[in-house]
Amino acid sequence: MLKWALIFLVISLIAGxxxxxxxxxxxxxxxxxxxxxxxxxxxxxxxxxxGAGELVF
Incomplete structure (x- = not known):
């Protein structure tokens, strides 16, 4: 979903x-x-x- 957001961001910048x-x-x-x-x-x-106690960073 982030990929689509970035694609539409690039489209909007180019079109603008x-x-x-x-x-x-x-x-x-x-x-x-x-x-x-x-x-x-x-x-x-x-x-x-x-909450599950499995947070890994």
């Missing part, structure tokens, strides 16, 4: 640089949503691992 503002804003919105989902899942999994 070329002047395609509609495409850039759409890709930016999608990348923000995907990154938020990835971050929430990451935090949830860290908390679950910590």
């Amino acid at each position: 640089g070329l002047g395609f503002t509609g495409v850039a804003s759409g890709a930016k919105s999608i990348s923000k949503i995907l990154f938020g989902l990835f971050l929430a899942m990451f935090i949830l999994l860290i908390l679950l691992a910590w």
Whole structure:
């Protein structure tokens, strides 16, 4: 999921640089949503691992 967020981030940067503002804003919105989902899942999994006592760093 992080891969898709980064892909849409790159698309939005390229489209913004070329002047395609509609495409850039759409890709930016999608990348923000995907990154938020990835971050929430990451935090949830860290908390679950910590609760199970198997947190390894």
